[in-house]
Amino acid sequence: MGSFTASHVIVSFVASLAPMDWSPVWISLKTSIVATAITFVVGIAAAAWRAGRASPAMALVDGIFLLPLVLPPTVVGFFLLLLFGRNGPLGKALLQFGATIIFSWTATVIAAAVVSFPLMYLTARAALEQLDPRFLQAARTLGASEWRVFHAIALPLAWPGVLAGTILTFARALGEFGATLMIAGNIPGRTATIPIAIYFAVEANDLQRAIAWCLIDVVISLALLGALYYWSYGQRPSRALWARR
Amino acid sequence: MVLRAAPEPGLVGSTLMALEIEISKRLPDFTLSVQFSADEQTVGILGPSGAGKTMLLHCIAGLVRPDRGRIVLDGEVLLDTDRHIRVPARNRRIGLLFQHYALFPHRTVAENVAFGLPSLSADERLNRVRALLERTHAAELQERYPRELSGGEQQRVALARALAIEPRALLLDEPLSALDTHLRSQIETQLHETFASFRRPALLVTHNVEEAYSLGERLMVLSRGQIAAFGPKEAIFRHPPNLEVAQLSGCKNFSRMTAVAANLIEAIDWNCRLQIESGGSITSGHVGIRAHHIDFLESHDAENAENNVFPCWLVRSSETPFRITLFLRLHRPPDGSGAHDLQAEVFKEKWERFRRRPLPWHVRLPPDSLFVVPD
Numbered sequence: 001m002g003s004f005t006a007s008h009v010i011v012s013f014v015a016s017l018a019p020m021d022w023s024p025v026w027i028s029l030k031t032s033i034v035a036t037a038i039t040f041v042v043g044i045a046a047a048a049w050r051a052g053r054a055s056p057a058m059a060l061v062d063g064i065f066l067l068p069l070v071l072p073p074t075v076v077g078f079f080l081l082l083l084f085g086r087n088g089p090l091g092k093a094l095l096q097f098g099a100t101i102i103f104s105w106t107a108t109v110i111a112a113a114v115v116s117f118p119l120m121y122l123t124a125r126a127a128l129e130q131l132d133p134r135f136l137q138a139a140r141t142l143g144a145s146e147w148r149v150f151h152a153i154a155l156p157l158a159w160p161g162v163l164a165g166t167i168l169t170f171a172r173a174l175g176e177f178g179a180t181l182m183i184a185g186n187i188p189g190r191t192a193t194i195p196i197a198i199y200f201a202v203e204a205n206d207l208q209r210a211i212a213w214c215l216i217d218v219v220i221s222l223a224l225l226g227a228l229y230y231w232s233y234g235q236r237p238s239r240a241l242w243a244r245r
Numbered sequence: 246m247v248l249r250a251a252p253e254p255g256l257v258g259s260t261l262m263a264l265e266i267e268i269s270k271r272l273p274d275f276t277l278s279v280q281f282s283a284d285e286q287t288v289g290i291l292g293p294s295g296a297g298k299t300m301l302l303h304c305i306a307g308l309v310r311p312d313r314g315r316i317v318l319d320g321e322v323l324l325d326t327d328r329h330i331r332v333p334a335r336n337r338r339i340g341l342l343f344q345h346y347a348l349f350p351h352r353t354v355a356e357n358v359a360f361g362l363p364s365l366s367a368d369e370r371l372n373r374v375r376a377l378l379e380r381t382h383a384a385e386l387q388e389r390y391p392r393e394l395s396g397g398e399q400q401r402v403a404l405a406r407a408l409a410i411e412p413r414a415l416l417l418d419e420p421l422s423a424l425d426t427h428l429r430s431q432i433e434t435q436l437h438e439t440f441a442s443f444r445r446p447a448l449l450v451t452h453n454v455e456e457a458y459s460l461g462e463r464l465m466v467l468s469r470g471q472i473a474a475f476g477p478k479e480a481i482f483r484h485p486p487n488l489e490v491a492q493l494s495g496c497k498n499f500s501r502m503t504a505v506a507a508n509l510i511e512a513i514d515w516n517c518r519l520q521i522e523s524g525g526s527i528t529s530g531h532v533g534i535r536a537h538h539i540d541f542l543e544s545h546d547a548e549n550a551e552n553n554v555f556p557c558w559l560v561r562s563s564e565t566p567f568r569i570t571l572f573l574r575l576h577r578p579p580d581g582s583g584a585h586d587l588q589a590e591v592f593k594e595k596w597e598r599f600r601r602r603p604l605p606w607h608v609r610l611p612p613d614s615l616f617v618v619p620d
Contacts, residue, residue, distance in 0.1 A: 134347040137308045140334040141341045142361030143410055152360075156351045 020209070023189045024197040025216065027108065031193055032173040035112035039169045042113075043120025044162065048150060050121075051128040069118035076115055077182025084110070084183065107184035108191050112173035119168040127161020128154060163232050167225060174221060194220075264414050264446035268304050268314030268324070277301060277311075277470035283414075283446040289461020289478065290450045291493060297470040298450040299344065302416040305448070306341045307334030318446070319413055340412030344419045346403035348391035354378070354402050355387040361409040377405040380442075382435060397428040404439065414446040415439075421456055429456075436460055454495040458482070466490045487618050491533050497588040498539075502532040502617060510617065515575055515586050520552040520612045530619040536570065536590035538614035541599055542607045553612060556605035560585045569596045573608065 046065060050058065068076050084091045084101040094101060101107050131154060139149045155162065177195040184191035186200055194217050201210040269278040277297040281288075292298050303309040305316060307323065310331065316324040318339070323332045348357050358374045365373065378384045383401040391399060400420060407415065420436060421429050437460070440447055451457050457464060457478075464478035466489075474481050474490040485491035488499065500514035504527065512519050512532050519532060542550060557573040560583060564570075569592075572585035579585075589608065599606065 132347070134343050134345070135349060137303075137306075137334070138341070138343060138347040138349070138406075139360065140308065141306050141337075141339065141410075142406065143335045143338070143363075144360070145335060153349060157349075 020212065021188060024192050024194045024213070025220070027105070027189075027191070028174060028193040028195075028217075029220070031105070031108045031112050031176075032170055034109050035116060035173040035176075036166065036170045038109070038113045039117050039120045039173070040166055043117055043165065043169070044124045044155070046117075046121050047124035047128055048154070051125055065121050066118045068115050069122075073115055073176070073178025074182060077111060077179030080107075080110060080114065080179060080183045102183055103185045103187060103191060105184075105190055108176075108180050108193060111179035111183055112176040115176050115179050116169040116172040119172055120165045123165030123168060124158065124162050127158035127165070130161070131157050159232075163228075167228055170224065170228070171221065174217075174224075263317075263319070264305070264448075265315070265317040266305060268301075268311040268316065270300065270304060270309070270311040270314075272297060272300060272470065275469045277304075279467070279470070279472050281465065281472060281475055283448060283463075285444045285446065286462040287440045287447045287449060287460060288463045288465055289457035290448055290465045290467055291454060291457035292450075292452065292467035293493065294452055296467045298452075298467055299418055301467070302341060302418055302448065302450055305414075306339050306416060307332065307337045308341075338410055338413050340407035340410060340415045342400075342403050342407050342415070342417040342420055345423055346391075346399045348394075348399055348403055348406070350391050352390075353387065354383070354389050354391070354394070357391070357402060358406045358409055361406060373409070377409055378402070380408065381405040381439070395428075396424045397432055400424065400432055401435065404436075408439075412445070414448070415443060417447070417449040419451055420449065420460075422451070422453065433459060454493075466493050468493065484616055485533075485618055488531050488533075488620075491531075491616070491618055495535070496533045497536045498586075499531045499533045500586075502530060504528045508612075515555075517555055517575065519610060519615060521615045521617060522612045525617075527617050527619045530617055532615055532617050534587075534610050534615050536588050538611065539587060539589040540609040540611060541589070541591065541595070542609055543599075544602075544607065546607075550607075550609055553610045553615075554607055555610075557587070557608050558604050559606070564593075568592055571596075573606075575608075578604070 050061065050065075071079075081102065082088050084094070084107070086092070086095065086100075086102075091101065101110065135153055135157060136149050139153045144152065175195060176193070177199065180191070180193060181196060181199070184196075186192050186196050192200070194213050198210050198213045198217070201207075201213060263282055263284050265282040267280040269276055271277075274295070275297070277300055279301060290298055290301070300309060304311045304314075311324065311326070313326040314324060315322070315326070318337070321332075322328075322330050323337055324330060348354075349360065352360070355371075355374050355378075358377050359370055362370060362373055374387070375384060378387060378401075381401040381404045383398060383405060386394060386398055386402060391402070394402065400423070404420075417436075421432060424432060433456075436449075440460070449457070449460050451460075461478060463476060464474070464481050465472055466474040466481070468489055473493070474486050481490065482494055485494055485496070491499070500512040502510045502512050502519075505511050505518060508521050508523065510519050510521055510532060511517075521532070542554060555575050557575050558578045560572040560574050560579045562569055562571050568590055571589045571591065573587045573589060574580075574584065575586040587608070
């Protein structure tokens with residue numbers, strides 16, 4: 001009885017794959033990659049700016065930076081809707097250039113980037129603040145500009161932490177659902193990412209499709225995280241070694 | 246008599262190849278406040294841990310902002326808080342050797358040394374790196390990573406890296422403290438070489454009396470952020486200006502004293518009168534003698550000796566490979582409390598000659614080895 005059910009599910013699962021619309025895979029990948037790239041730059045920049053600055057005002061800055069992590073994604077999405085909507089301050093400004101963000105692919109990227117930003121910011125900041133300041137000071141006495149101190153010394157030395165932050169960011173972006181649904185909606189072929197597709201498949205009582213998407217999501221996640229690890233450690237083995245010592 | 250033109254007033258005190266410092270900086274426990282200048286004579290800065298030595302170097306290098314002050318190097322103003330001038334560290338061209346060398350762990354030795362070089366062609370860069378590493382006897386280490394180097398090798402690479410910017414002044418923070426004893430003398434010799442060819446202001450910070458003496462031509466004693474003494478090292482060791490400098494310079498024996506007559510003092514803690522060579526106008530303070538200046542006399546010499554000879558008893562002793570430190574009690578046998586009046590240091594050979602002699606022994610405190618410091 002149980003085996004009949006299982007094989008039945010597998011057969012109908014494979015059969016259901018054939019006519020499937022694969023666009024959520026590409027949308028999810030594109031969205032996560034672009035959002036991770038944005039968060040990587042902005043998150044590290046924010047972390048570098050914040051690291052080593054201690055003042056009461058910074059607590060407020062931290063609070064704002066970490067809000068997307070603390071708030072339910074739907075709340076973040078709602079705020080973004082207010083911000084980018086027709087009457088929102090940013091939405092109005094963009095409308096003058098003929099751009100609408102809401103319910104576009106750009107909106108999926110914004111949602112994923114905002115929601116994943118705190119993860120990059122927190123891990124990068126922790127990694128930068130743990131650096132031995134003497135390495136940075138040594139670079140300064142050797143004539144390095146602050147930019148060179150950052151990209152030639154601080155970033156490579158903080159790399160293991162930055163990499164961890166990147167992985168977390170990507171994972172969060174790939175799994176983003178709530179905020180995306182609020183500002184990007186479910187437009188097949190444009191804004192429907194895998195998590196959105198799963199939700200609407202379940203809602204339409206299409207369980208086989210939902211399971212299919214779930215499995216595909218697992219495969220994609222594992223493959224990409226594996227590739228990221230392989231790339232980062234394989235790239236400069238001799239330089240990664242010191243960090244693992 | 247030859248008449249010479251008087252130096253231009255504006256140039257006095259700001260001669261080339263000189264480093265002039267006048268800074269103050271509030272620290273948690275005290276205020277670092279120093280004023281001095283250094284020329285091509287290496288200055289050994291001696292002070293206990295936490296005296297503000299590293300902070301002083303970091304202020305000069307531009308890594309820490311003093312609360313107020315002025316730093317002039319080779320006539321160029323690097324810092325003047327009154328005129329709101331503050332040249333950033335990267336433009337100061339001051340070489341700083343960090344306490345634990347701070348070599349970049351993700352870069353090879355060659356890349357570390359090349360970091361401070363201006364943009365050059367690859368060939369030229371390689372030549373410069375090789376020349377720098379040869380200068381500090383580290384040429385064979387080029388391709389290694391810092392974690393693959395011993396402490397002494399790291400020190401040599403860090404020195405080459407600091408010299409790469411052709412520094413106008415060199416600051417060394419405890420350059421030998423991270424090294425094994427057997428490496429110290431070797432690195433010490435190399436530092437002498439470096440200083441000899443450098444001939445620019447060099448400051449060397451250490452908590453070790455021997456290092457400060459051997460590497461510095463002039464000596465500065467820093468205590469709780471203040472300069473306690475500054476001058477030729479021989480003079481400071483012979484005639485410390487005060488008790489603290491005498492202690493920091495490694496002197497172990499002190500007694501409170503009052504002057505009795507010209508060149509005669511009463512040593513209160515040692516309970517005796519001592520002839521001294523010159524006490525100046527000091528009427529009360531401390532008298533001191535270094536452990537290795539205490540003389541042990543044969544008994545017949547003791548009878549003939551003219552002054553400063555006292556009977557003493559051995560309380561305990563402690564050995565190093567070649568020397569022995571004897572803790573002595575003057576005038577009377579030990580009372581069991583372990584208290585001692587003097588700490589004497591002698592070579593083992595000499596110790597072997599008199600250790601079997603019956604107590605009391607006779608020590609002489611030579612007048613020319615005694616010094617007095619005011620309260």
